[in-house]
Amino acid sequence: MESNSSSRSSLGGREKKKSGEVLDGSNIMELVGNEEVFSNFVEHKFHELDKDHDGTLSVTELHPAVSDIGSALGLPAPASSPDSHHIHSQILSEFTHGNQEKVSKTEFKKVLSDILIGMAAGFKRDPIVILRIDGEDLLEFINGLSFEPEMISIFSEIESSDQGLSIRDSISKALEKLTVEQGMPPSSDPWVVSNIVEPALLSCDGRDWEKPASQETFLVEFKKAAESVARHLKDQPVIVAHTENTFDGSGIRRLLANKFELDKTLNVALENVPKDRNGKMSKDHLRLVLDLLAPSASLPPVGAIEEMDKAVGDVFKMVNADDGKMVRDDEFKKLLTEILGSIMLQLEGNPISVSSNSVVHEPLASSSTLFQPSS
Ligand SMILES: [Ca+2]
Numbered sequence: 001m002e003s004n005s006s007s008r009s010s011l012g013g014r015e016k017k018k019s020g021e022v023l024d025g026s027n028i029m030e031l032v033g034n035e036e037v038f039s040n041f042v043e044h045k046f047h048e049l050d051k052d053h054d055g056t057l058s059v060t061e062l063h064p065a066v067s068d069i070g071s072a073l074g075l076p077a078p079a080s081s082p083d084s085h086h087i088h089s090q091i092l093s094e095f096t097h098g099n100q101e102k103v104s105k106t107e108f109k110k111v112l113s114d115i116l117i118g119m120a121a122g123f124k125r126d127p128i129v130i131l132r133i134d135g136e137d138l139l140e141f142i143n144g145l146s147f148e149p150e151m152i153s154i155f156s157e158i159e160s161s162d163q164g165l166s167i168r169d170s171i172s173k174a175l176e177k178l179t180v181e182q183g184m185p186p187s188s189d190p191w192v193v194s195n196i197v198e199p200a201l202l203s204c205d206g207r208d209w210e211k212p213a214s215q216e217t218f219l220v221e222f223k224k225a226a227e228s229v230a231r232h233l234k235d236q237p238v239i240v241a242h243t244e245n246t247f248d249g250s251g252i253r254r255l256l257a258n259k260f261e262l263d264k265t266l267n268v269a270l271e272n273v274p275k276d277r278n279g280k281m282s283k284d285h286l287r288l289v290l291d292l293l294a295p296s297a298s299l300p301p302v303g304a305i306e307e308m309d310k311a312v313g314d315v316f317k318m319v320n321a322d323d324g325k326m327v328r329d330d331e332f333k334k335l336l337t338e339i340l341g342s343i344m345l346q347l348e349g350n351p352i353s354v355s356s357n358s359v360v361h362e363p364l365a366s367s368s369t370l371f372q373p374s375s
Pocket of ligand 1: 050051052053054055056057058061
């Protein structure tokens with residue numbers, strides 16, 4: 001905690017170098033919010049997409065816009081993962097309403113505006129900070145005052161779980177423990193491993209690295225290795241999308257405050273629950289339905305965050321939700337509302353924060369021509 005906040009403040013101290021570009025949706029709202037600019041933008045975009053100039057957009061003509069939106073959301077190209085393929089088809093079907101073959105300019109404008117507003121809201125909730133990791137911060141870290149104490153603590157952490165490691169293995173493990181704040185891209189990323197870490201270690205003179213590491217040899221050799229990593233980052237900077245999400249219950253509060261929305265959301269989710277002859281449902285399905293409600297309540301999916309699963313588990317115990325009894329749908333809904341309310345109170349008292357760093361292989365903002373309002 002301590003080291004985290006201190007590196008955070010040094011982050012603000014140096015002009016913009018580490019703070020990166022923040023995607024918080026404000027630029028999108030600026031675009032959509034200004035009727036004249038947005039109309040212009042739509043006009044231009046539509047014209048650009050309408051390759052055969054028939055005044056409508058066919059599904060094929062829409063594809064570039066859809067991948068643009070996808071890449072702005074940080075999705076890889078449709079073919080590369082079933083997940084992003086799914087989202088791409090969802091975006092497409094927003095435009096075509098699932099069956100239309102052609103999309104008019106009015107429709108295009110309306111749907112685009114809806115999608116962009118939704119996207120902006122998402123970025124506002126969970127801003128993405130784009131960091132360019134080019135070795136400078138890493139050099140600063142290894143030449144700074146905190147280098148020794150932090151590396152000694154990392155070394156003893158490594159030693160305590162894996163005794164008698166070679167210098168080489170200690171260095172690899174230590175690199176994995178460095179953070180983005182210390183100038184190291186996430187080494188869980190295979191690209192980073194094969195393009196930065198491995199070549200950087202190879203280019204070091206590591207003749208003695210098979211020997212067991214002592215604290216002294218580790219510090220000296222690690223510094224050499226990190227300098228080499230920094231050189232490789234200088235040649236091939238890594239772009240990292242950094243997000244921090246805080247689950248503080250506000251999403252649930254919003255949902256519970258809107259009776260109509262809540263009812264609608266519950267009814268849709270309940271369609272997925274099997275009913276017996278008397279129309280009753282088993283309480284065993286509460287978790288499934290809660291998971292279906294998660295996006296509307298700004299909750300993470302079940303199983304994604306251990307701390308959250310624990311909080312949910314406590315609430316389930318509290319309201320006796322695990323007894324497997326059969327209940328009518330109004331009772332089922334009442335229980336769900338109660339569960340949501342209790343999770344909300346828990347989160348309001350103890351918000352859960354998670355941060356993630358993922359390597360962006362195609363820069364988000366610059367690869368997307370969608371958000372460059374052309375004049
Ligand atoms: Ca056309």
